[in-house]
Amino acid sequence: MNPIDDSRPTDAWIDERLEAFLDGDLPPEELARMERVLANDPTWHVRLTLATRIQAELRASFTPAVPAGLTRVILSRARRAHRAQVWGDWWRTGLQTFLARFRAAWQPALALTSIAALATFLYLAGGFNASRTAPATVPDVEQALAEVKWTLGYISKTGRKTGESVQSAIGPLLQGSPHE
Amino acid sequence: MSNPILPMNRPFPHWTIVLACLALIRPVLAQDELSQVPGYVDFSELTSQFGEAPTLEVNIKGQLLKLVAEASRADDPELADLLLELQAIQVRGYPLRRAQFRSMERRSEILAGQLEADGWETVVNLRDFGQYVDMYVKQNATAIEGMVLLVLDSEAGETVFINIVGNIDPQEMGRIGSKFTTAQLEDITP
Numbered sequence: 001m002n003p004i005d006d007s008r009p010t011d012a013w014i015d016e017r018l019e020a021f022l023d024g025d026l027p028p029e030e031l032a033r034m035e036r037v038l039a040n041d042p043t044w045h046v047r048l049t050l051a052t053r054i055q056a057e058l059r060a061s062f063t064p065a066v067p068a069g070l071t072r073v074i075l076s077r078a079r080r081a082h083r084a085q086v087w088g089d090w091w092r093t094g095l096q097t098f099l100a101r102f103r104a105a106w107q108p109a110l111a112l113t114s115i116a117a118l119a120t121f122l123y124l125a126g127g128f129n130a131s132r133t134a135p136a137t138v139p140d141v142e143q144a145l146a147e148v149k150w151t152l153g154y155i156s157k158t159g160r161k162t163g164e165s166v167q168s169a170i171g172p173l174l175q176g177s178p179h180e
Numbered sequence: 181m182s183n184p185i186l187p188m189n190r191p192f193p194h195w196t197i198v199l200a201c202l203a204l205i206r207p208v209l210a211q212d213e214l215s216q217v218p219g220y221v222d223f224s225e226l227t228s229q230f231g232e233a234p235t236l237e238v239n240i241k242g243q244l245l246k247l248v249a250e251a252s253r254a255d256d257p258e259l260a261d262l263l264l265e266l267q268a269i270q271v272r273g274y275p276l277r278r279a280q281f282r283s284m285e286r287r288s289e290i291l292a293g294q295l296e297a298d299g300w301e302t303v304v305n306l307r308d309f310g311q312y313v314d315m316y317v318k319q320n321a322t323a324i325e326g327m328v329l330l331v332l333d334s335e336a337g338e339t340v341f342i343n344i345v346g347n348i349d350p351q352e353m354g355r356i357g358s359k360f361t362t363a364q365l366e367d368i369t370p
Contacts, residue, residue, distance in 0.1 A: 136244050144248045147238045149360045151271055156357030158331055162306050162313050
């Protein structure tokens with residue numbers, strides 16, 4: 001049991017709940033406390049009487065009516081905002097559903113596109129010789145054999161010509177040597 | 181609606197992307213492996229140095245070289261055995277006009293300097309009127325791993341660069357090469 005319930009509440013506590021007491025909106029335990037205070041405290045009894053009179057006069061005073069046109073405008077805008085929110089939610093939901101549904105197809109398609117782009121880049125950049133990496137055909141091998149023979153023949157010919165040049169250069173020197 | 185090939189709930193197998201990339205990279209890596217061989221010379225910069233595309237280009241390596249070796253076995257077993265010892269044959273040929281001889285000579289000297297800096301040993305340096313011949317070899321402790329021949333011939337109007345990669349016997353190569361006559365050479369030269 002809360003010991004505070006038995007003690008006299010503070011003025012601030014009473015003041016905060018006075019209007020709710022008049023409107024009948026206090027919970028039962030707070031209502032009981034308020035009734036004990038108001039019954040035993042003349043100062044608060046006077047203030048309660050004053051608050052009751054003020055509330056009665058306010059309720060009896062003129063209540064302005066909202067112009068009908070203003071009501072229509074406000075309701076129209078509220079409906080429009082509601083519709084926009086509904087459409088917006090629909091689009092967002094639909095787009096998310098679309099993306100989620102086709103992500104399984106997009107990922108491999110994107111991956112394959114990336115691989116194709118990489119292969120194209122490597123080929124254009126000369127990363128590998130496509131004509132040689134393809135399986136060699138018989139004409140390829142025959143051509144390569146001819147090229148090999150040419151190369152070896154050229155090396156041999158160059159060696160002979162070089163040897164001849166060396167011989168012709170040092171020949172006279174050897175002819176003039178003492179042991180000749 | 182479910183995809184019969186790729187069920188929606190199964191993620192795309194990422195390992196297939198990795199394998200596809202490796203399949204593409206493998207040919208590039210093969211070229212990189214050859215570039216690591218000591219007897220190999222990268223001729224790719226020649227085009228930029230000479231300012232024009234080669235009129236003669238030979239690139240025989242790998243599986244093609246093996247196929248050529250076997251194709252020659254019936255007619256020339258010695259040639260087949262020689263080719264099986266090799267890893268690559270590269271040739272670049274450029275036209276040479278008399279007026280260009282000096283400039284071509286300077287460019288060839290730059291290449292020769294690079295070879296010497298890379299540990300290639302000079303076998304021949306011939307400077308004759310209108311003739312420039314350099315031959316270099318790359319050796320290990322037991323064998324020749326590569327050979328480079330640089331030729332400028334103003335009389336023939338040609339500049340030729342040759343790189344042979346592999347286990348080379350120069351005498352054997354010269355002897356076997358001597359069997360190929362001028363007629364065969366003319367069939368292939370432009």
